[in-house]
Amino acid sequence: MIFMRVIAGKARRLPLKTIEGDATRPTTDRIKETLFNILQNDLYDIRFLDLFAGSGGIGIEALSRGADTAYFVDSNRAACDCIRKNLAFTHLEGQAEVLCCDALSALARLEGRPPFQMIFMDPPYGKGLEDRILEYIAVHRPSYVDGQTLFIIEMAIETAADRLEEYGYDILRIKEYKTNKHVFLSVNAPEKEQI
Secondary structure (H helix, E strand, O other): OOOEEOOOOOOOOOEEOOOOOOOOOOOOHHHHHHHHHHHHHHOOOOEEEEEOOOOOHHHHHHHHOOOOEEEEEOOOHHHHHHHHHHHHHOOOHHHEEEEOOOHHHHHHHOOOOOOOOEEEEOOOOOOOHHHHHHHHHHHHOOOOOOOOOEEEEEEEOOOOOHHHHHHOEEEEEEEEOOOEEEEEEEEOHHHHHHO
16 A cells, blocks of 8 residues: 655645555655645635546645645546545545546536636556547537636656647646656637637
């Protein structure tokens, strides 16, 4: 089991559970801290969506640092149970909703909700799941995405990111680590006008 904790905010230093085995790949504290140092000024009072949430560490960090609400999506029942336990332990369950289903089903179920200011996804590497999510959003133009929504995708360092622009997104920034990276995207201008 990997040791994880909330790094900053109202749940600071509280330990988080992870699930046994390799069904999830928790983001290390060092990478999480770097990511949230980048996002810190934009977290207050936002709606946050954590796709492929695993133990929920990213969404919980967002809530701890000032996000208003967070939705957690994972298809693994053990991961969903772990997220609920972590939310209860950090006393953040009142600001959260857990959807225990695959990401595309969750995106369909979220239709009609107000926009998320941030959508984070950490899908299994090398399966093209981020492409499927971004294509779904580009085609369906759901209510929960607008021109202000920031997408953050965690992917393997060797995975090319420029192909994501084909779905109607602009790459704002890429932050590389030793074995993975975070790609920051926004819906590009033509899509923004249509949404």
